[in-house]
Amino acid sequence: xxxxxxxxxxxxxxxSLLVIVGTKVLIEELSVPKHPEKPGYEIVLPDExxxxxxxxxKPGDGEGVQTLGAMLKAGDAVRGKKVAKKCAGCHTFxxxxxxxxxxxxxxxxxxxxxxxxxxxYSTALKNKDGTWTFxxxxxFLENPKKCIPGTKMSFRGVRKPGQLADLxxxxxxxxxxxxxxxx
Numbered sequence: 525x526x527x528x529x530x531x532x533x534x535x536x537x538x539x540s541l542l543v544i545v546g547t548k549v550l551i552e553e554l555s556v557p558k559h560p561e562k563p564g565y566e567i568v569l570p571d572e573x574x575x576x577x578x579x580x581x582k583p584g585d586g587e588g589v590q591t592l593g594a595m596l597k598a599g600d601a602v603r604g605k606k607v608a609k610k611c612a613g614c615h616t617f618x619x620x621x622x623x624x625x626x627x628x629x630x631x632x633x634x635x636x637x638x639x640x641x642x643x644x645y646s647t648a649l650k651n652k653d654g655t656w657t658f659x660x661x662x663x664f665l666e667n668p669k670k671c672i673p674g675t676k677m678s679f680r681g682v683r684k685p686g687q688l689a690d691l692x693x694x695x696x697x698x699x700x701x702x703x704x705x706x707x
Contacts, residue, residue, distance in 0.1 A: 593705060593707045596692055599686075599694075603690040604693050604697075607687045608691060608695070610679070611626075611679070611691075615627065617695075619700070623642060627645075628640060629698070632656050632699075633656060633658065634656065634657065638650050646674060646677075648676075652672055662688060665681060665682050668681060
């Protein structure tokens, strides 16, 4: 290769770089960014008084706090069945259904905690006394690791109160004799 060809290649590369950098500088000079009047994003929260599942503004003031009974009365089993799809990868809901990664949860309401025979529970659940009351299920389904530290259940929890109420009502219906909802 002679020096003339090398000069042509070097010239082409330099010319390309000049065009790219020049175009970038020209675009930056011609475009003016639009800055918002107020920096950040506005977060619109729902009206607390109109929400069925509202929470008190200040802890302990009692305003807007919903009891477990009222929460469950607002729950719907049909919507709860949709929420339960989050659980269906690990649990079955059928009478006599098989255990999967998690136990079959037919008739879970008022059942002994860690009471499904043939399922190997975590030590944390085996050591937990009592039954799966609505309050215990609410706590566990809301945040399993916080409610029973050491549980093997990797589910993050149902954080929306309306969905949680729907799920609890659905789980209650999955029984030969559903429990009465608390007042």
